[in-house]
């Protein structure tokens with residue numbers, strides 16, 4: 001069964017009261033993939049972390065509470081999401097510098113090479129342009145930095161059948177791997193999670209910006 005269009009629209013850009021409700025449901029639903037993606041980043045004290053399409057900010061706050069990061073930043077184009085994540089950050093128990101900004105992946109409001117650990121979970125479907133987004137992520141990644149993306153791949157028939165076209169762009173895993181490499185990253189390792197039923201349908205791409213490349 002196709003997911004209703006208005007729910008899909010809200011997932012792509014949460015708005016108003018409904019958006020607030022969807023955000024809370026989403027925060028609960030995407031815990032396993034965010035935890036797996038965070039584990040792949042192997043966060044350490046001193047890291048500079050960016051969550052692209054941070055939404056409700058759960059992964060961002062988890063990262064900020066995991067160790068003494070130098071910076072934990074999140075971007076999201078949705079006002080509802082930025083407000084929600086900012087409210088949650090204000091009351092979170094952490095001393096880490098948390099910055100949440102309203103922006104899309106196409107124009108990340110941070111200088112070149114600002115981050116060495118970057119994450120995006122369930123957002124690439126909504127980017128205007130995959131290539132532009134990955135190039136922009138590459139720009140803000142420091143040499144040697146790691147970038148993890150998690151998404152439902154277009155090869156998955158049930159994903160293709162149940163999520164409405166026009167809102168969800170169903171990129172194949174091959175296309176994402178190729179576009180990630182074309183942006184300048186090297187692919188670090190296959191990080192899918194075939195043994196966990198909940199994570200099985202998801203693709204996890206771990207990419208590294210080569211040392212010595214600006």
Ligand SMILES: C[S@@+](CC[C@H](N)C(=O)[O-])C[C@H]1O[C@@H](n2cnc3c(N)ncnc32)[C@H](O)[C@@H]1O
Pocket residue numbers: 011012013014026027030034052053054055056075076077078081103104105106120121122123126127128
């Ligand atoms: C399905 S939610 C995922 C939120 C969170 N990352 C998670 O795993 O629960 C998609 C998020 O991507 C954001 N988004 C939509 N278009 C975006 C874009 N072009 N750049 C960055 N984020 C975007 C939406 O506002 C929304 O908060």
